Amino acid sequence: MPTVFVKDGRIYVAVREEELDLAEEGWEPVARVKSLAHALRLASFLADKFDYVLEWG
Secondary structure (H helix, E strand, O other): OOEEEEEOOEEEEEOOHHHHHHHHHOOEEEEEOOOHHHHHHHHHHHHHHHOOEEEEO
16 A cells, blocks of 8 residues: 655655655655555645655655
8 A cells, every 4th residue: 555755855655565664764654545646646746735856666
């Protein structure tokens, strides 16, 4: 299940379970969604709204 994280002006879409450890590295999870397409749309919206850099893995 894709998860959208935020940290220091960056948004990251985690698509693999092992990437969920990002929370331990200071990333704030903001949403878990059912599909990658929905996660990328949400992350893109947030990146545009707050002028953040969008990343995914």
